[in-house]
Amino acid sequence: MxxxxxxxxxxxxxxxxxxxxxxxxxxxxxxxxxxxxxxxxxxxxxxxxxxxxxxxxxxxxxxxxxxxxxxxxxxxxxxxxxxxxxxxxxxxxxxxxxxxxxxxxxxxEHQYPTTLQYTRGVDLLLFKAERPNPNAKVMDVKLRNATNYVKQQKEVYETLLVNAEGCITEGSRSNVFFIRQGKVITPPVEEVLPGITRKYVMEVCRASGLEVVEEKVPARSLVVMEALFISGTSRKVLPVKKVDDLDFDPNHPLMQMIREAFDHRVADYIRKHKKSHS
Structure with a gap:
């Protein structure tokens, strides 16, 4: 690379x-x-x-x-x-x-998800780790190498970090959102890197009339979640089909609505800024 x-x-x-x-x-x-x-x-x-x-x-x-x-x-x-x-x-x-x-x-170099991954969703794995200063985007080479190794060995797209309390905080290179009973749930900003995509996903959710809740998400609560997705610069809004042995709906209607709303926000930004970048 x-x-x-x-x-x-x-x-x-x-x-x-x-x-x-x-x-x-x-x-x-x-x-x-x-x-x-x-x-x-x-x-x-x-x-x-x-x-x-x-x-x-x-x-x-x-x-x-x-x-x-x-x-x-x-x-x-x-x-x-x-x-x-x-x-x-x-x-x-x-x-x-x-x-x-x-x-x-x-x-x-970049690796954007494929059309198939957006359609079928991706596999994730829970990984016990946490970043000492999550709000700062500082490279942690040891953690990056550890998660990269696990992803390669287990053939998964991403790892979800689980802290000492047993709560899911974020992906190794992404933020994470959960859908349950019409609500969109994401871990508290104090415990994660405040992703730029995360910010705009929350904005488009609220603009669409969806309730967005920031709260701790115990790993054991995954069994009651209807769907989840990860977000990030390269991933945008990427559906998840599996976490460890738990299956999820990668085509949940709320998630599809969020994806489309986010893509529209991106298109609006590009249209407005093309002139200033030309």
Missing amino acids: NECLGHFYIHNGILKDTKNFDDSFLSSPHYIYEVFRVIEGVALFLEDHLERLEETCRLAKHCPGFDSSELYKLVVLLIEKNKLDTGNIKVVMRKTHDGMPELRVYIT
Whole structure:
């Protein structure tokens, strides 16, 4: 897998040839990062991602060296120079060995769900783990490697993290929502990474008249859930057909309505921002 794609990337504000890209920072135990999706040349929900990046820097007590307005311009520049229509962009911030802030902005590989996965749903597995600072998007290499290994060994799409209380918090790379008796349930924001897709899913649910409840979800309560789905930058709204040995309805009517409403919100954003990105 190539970490950096395209012809150009940005290092500390300077446009460089990807032939010179150094990915040694990936072995760092912790680094701050943000990933967002580009559709039709538009960085989706870019303002929200940059706001979350600022919040992560605050929580991690990291001085980024660049503000959101500067980063916004760098992202637009990267899209223009690479003539990027579709893909994912990653922003990485860290401190070098001498304590200086370092910034990389680049196109990274992506894996979007297939049409079949959206139709039939995906398999998940419960995994006992929790992130120490869930509201901050800081790479936890040890946890990422552990969940990747389990997913590969068990041939599942994603793992759902279960904390010490026995409650489901989030996916290793996603947020999770449950449907029961007409309600949409998701774990409390204090216990998860506040995903950008999560935010807009909750907005479209409420705009559609659905009740959205943030509450703890014990793993044992899965048996009473009618359906569930995961959300994320690359996944958008992705139905789940199985968690461990429990089967769920990947075509639940409420879930289909949420998927369509979210896709409309994405289309609206792209239409409104195409001019500013052109």
